[in-house]
Amino acid sequence: MYRYDEFDHRFVMERTKEFAGQVTRRLSGELSEEQFRPLRLMNGVYLQLHAYMLRIAIPYGTLSSRQLRKLADIARRYDRDYGHFTTRQNLQFNWIKLADMPAILAELAEVEMHAIQTSGNCIRNVTADHFAGAAADEIADPRPWAEIIRQWSSLHPEFSFLPRKFKVAVTGAAKDRAAIQVHDIGLELKRNDKGENGFAVWVGGGQGRTPMIAKKLTDFLPESDILAYCDAILRVYNLEGRRDNKYKARIKILVHEMGEEEMRAAVEKEFAAIRGKTLTVPAPEIARINAYFAPPAYQLCDPATPVFVAAQAADSQFRMFAERNVTPHKQPGYGVLTISLKPVGGPPGDATSSQMDRIADLAERYGHDEIRVSHEQNLVLPHVRLDDLPAIHASLIEGGLATANAGLITDIIACPGLDYCTLANARSIPVAQRISERFADIARQRDIGDLKLKISGCINACGHHHVGHIGILGVDRKGEEFYQITLGGSGDETCAIGEIAGRGFSSDEIVGAVETVVDTYLKLRQTPQEDFLAAYRRLGSAPFQEALYVA
Amino acid sequence: MPLYRNGQFVSDDWSFADDNEILGAGPSVVSKARFLQDRDGLLARNAPLGLVLQAGENFTDIEEDLLHFAMIVLTLPKFTDGRAYSLAYLLRDRYDFSGEIRARGDVLRDQVSFLLRAGFDSLEVSNEPTIRALAAGDVKGVSVRYQPAADDTGDTSPEGARPWLRLAR
Incomplete structure (x- = not known):
């Protein structure tokens, strides 16, 4: 993991002190809420429906157990004993008092954490593959580059007042777990036939009210040029991006309006002027x-993993857990463990203080002291010995954390929705809870297989519904919550924006409608191995629309 | 609006002329439209010439003339409009402009250090709290930086690191 040096510490301490001063000015009335707004946003503080919300940066989703314990501690002492992990690998506290913010930020700084650039029209916290450094299919580790970009973008003097927010995601595997094609800049770290590392650079993806898949500006950029290339993209965007309409201000609109060719030419021209100079890494x-x-210093283990094998034979619950929640690791005898934060009937992405403490303990004892936050709102122990998994599983059961649904229909992404958010048109969490209750039977979920269901409570699409295999979008119709279904979206390397199935469903109807879609798939799939997305791509929308609206 | 330069408020020697106004004998600032219309006449004057760009204007058609100006004023209509930061960067980095770059308009005090780093050297600001903060010298911002910027002197260069990474002031 990255460790702060004296320089990084000083940076965060000074920034924390500066923000403490801003909070004091707000509390004293020197700053109006309007004047305070851009300042608090640069520091991750939102004003939500009921309270101020603090969004804490978890750079590329990586935490140590000490950091996770600190988050648990803050939740216990300053919030309502839980935190919410987000699709941007961050953590949100929903019930924080403004007067407590400086103290909380000072405590975070003690464990090398902060809330800088988790909001505002700046380069946001950089995200990366949550299996980075562990996954068997990885070509190169994206985290060092996420860190280099994080440093470069921290309080950038030129790029802190962009037309709109700006999100960068990095992956180091051909299998895209970081959804790079729906980011403002998406980077795929790869290796050429000479053994050199470089990046494919995607620009102008995004969700929100105008979903766009990013365009690939270059297929292979030498890695040392990445900051100069990002700098060029940001400068073109800062100068040319629209500022007349905040709904058209993201770089995706600029790329769309300029066209891919013209955008590439503009970036290449700017890049040519700065290439090989100070920004070369x-x-x-x-x-x-x-x-x-x-x-990490991997421990010796028997590659035959006898404990792991025996536990699967003896305990079907453990076997199902291992099948769904453990992913192949590059080190023999090791696995990557996903800890689901999607218990049946629970709000997706929430963890209580004691759950965070438990996971921190497990990471320290079994997981080389590392925890990841996934953009799918789960936690990950990236390095665990397979033979330790039965013991870990037993502890997770005690903590209510052993839900064996990773990648299944109840592993739902949902935004906070109208329960918390000022932007929302409809509630998301209760819909997620009811869907997960309807599909609670794990045997049925396993029969349905891989299926990504994502729910947003408004068109801003924080719940990533556009890239859900099944997406649900909450809308307001004459004061009543309605839910549109989109089908066939995907956030991986085969990125696609889901297609709207038809008219929306009432809150009472939506769970049944999802079930109709799923049942239609089960009826029409060629084999149990043909997953929902593959079947949808083969069949198209017609049979699903017929089942939803005609039958 | 008071003018801030090199750590203090100073009197302004420049006059900003309307497009139809006859220029005085002293340093005068003109719009891009007026400059394009009367380029040769303005350059023949025997007094410093300044240029003011409104938000949304850029260097198109005047790239070759930038070094003729003693001062370039970039207008910030709203503190959220960050285009001027990139224009200042380009003036310093791309056009080797060494004259005065002035920020004019709505600036929050927390933006002062960004502006100075981006290449501005004078501020003519409307925001009252910002003016008070400038007067009190309370505009330092975070002293450690992770990026190269126009105000770097390149005085530190730890072995092996990006030379600009560890700059602190």
């Missing part, structure tokens, strides 16, 4: 940052 610096992300 020198090889020793790449090595210095990479050293922070060296693999």
Whole structure:
């Protein structure tokens, strides 16, 4: 993991002190709410329906157990004993008093954490593949680059007042777990036939009210040029992006209006002027940052993993857990464990203080002290010995954390929705809860197989409904909550925006409608191995629309 | 609006002329439209010439003339409009402009350090709390930086790191 040095510490301490001063000015009345707004947003503080909300940056979703314990501690002492993990790998506290913010930020700084640039029209917290450094299919670790970009973008003097927010995601595997094609900049770290690392650079993806899949501006950019290339993209965007309408201000609209070719030409022209100068990342610096992300000191283990094998044979509950929630690791005898924060009937992404403490303990004892937050709102222990999994599983059961539904229909992404958010048109969490109750039977879920269901409470699409295999969008119709269904979306390397199935459903109807879609799939799939997305791509929308609206 | 330069409020020697107004003998600032209309006449004057760009205007058609100006004023209609930061960067980095770059308009005090880093050297601001903060010298911002910027002197360069990464002031 990255560790702060004196410089990084000083940066966060000074920033925390500066924000404490801003809060004091707000509380004293020197700053109006309007004047305070852009300042608090740069520091991750939102004003929600009921209270101020604090969004804490978890750079590329990586936490140590010490940091997770601190988050648990803050939840216990300053909030209502829980936190909410978000689709941007961050953590939100929903019930914070403004007067407590400086103290909380000072406590976060003690564990190398902050809330800088988790909101506002700036370069937001950089996200990455949550299996980085662990997944068997990884080509190169994206975290060092996420860290280099994080540093470069921190309080950037030129790019802190952009037309709109700006999100960067990095993956280091061909299998895209970071949804890079729906980001403002998506980076795929890859290796060419000479063994050199570089990036495919995607620009102008995004969700929201105008979903767009990013365009690939270059297929292979030498890695040392990445900051200069990002700088060029940001400068073109800062100067040319629309500022007349906040709904048309994201870079996706600029790329769409300029066209891919013209955008590429503008970026390449700017890049040519700065390439090879100060923003080139020198090889020793790449090595210095990479050293922070060296693999952990793996313990010796029997590659036959006898304990793991025996437990699966003896305990079907454990076997089902291992099948769904454990992903292949690059190190023999190890696995990547997904801890689902989607219990049946629970709000997706929430964890209580004691659950966070438990996961921190498990990470410390079994997981080389590392925890990841996934953009699918789960937690991950990236490095665990397979033979330790039965013991981990037993502890997770005690903590109500052993839901064996990773990647299944109840592993739902949902935004906070109208229960918390000022933007929302409809509630998301209760719909997620009712769907997960309807499909609670794990045997039925496993029969349905891989299915990504994502719910947004408004068109801003924080719940990623556009890229859900089944997406649900909450809308307001004459004061009543309605829910539109989209089908066939995907946030991976085969990125697609879901198609609207037809008219929306009332809150009472929506769960049944989802069930109709699922039943139609089960009826029409060619084999149990043909998953929902594959079947939808083969069949198209017609049979699903017929089942929803005609039958 | 009071003018702030090099750490203090100073009197302004420049006059900003309307497009139809006859210029005085002293340093005068003109719009881009007026400059394009009367380029040769303005350059023949025997006094410093300044240019003011409104938000949304850029260097198209005047790229070759930028170094003729003693001052370029970039207008910030709203503190949220960040285009001027990139224009200032381009003036310093791309056009080697060494004259005065002035920010004119709505600036929050927390933006002062960004503006100075982006290449501005004078501020003519309307926001009252910002004016008070400038007067009190309370505009330092965070002193450690993660990016190269126009105000770097390149005085520190730890072995192997990006030379600009560890700059602190």
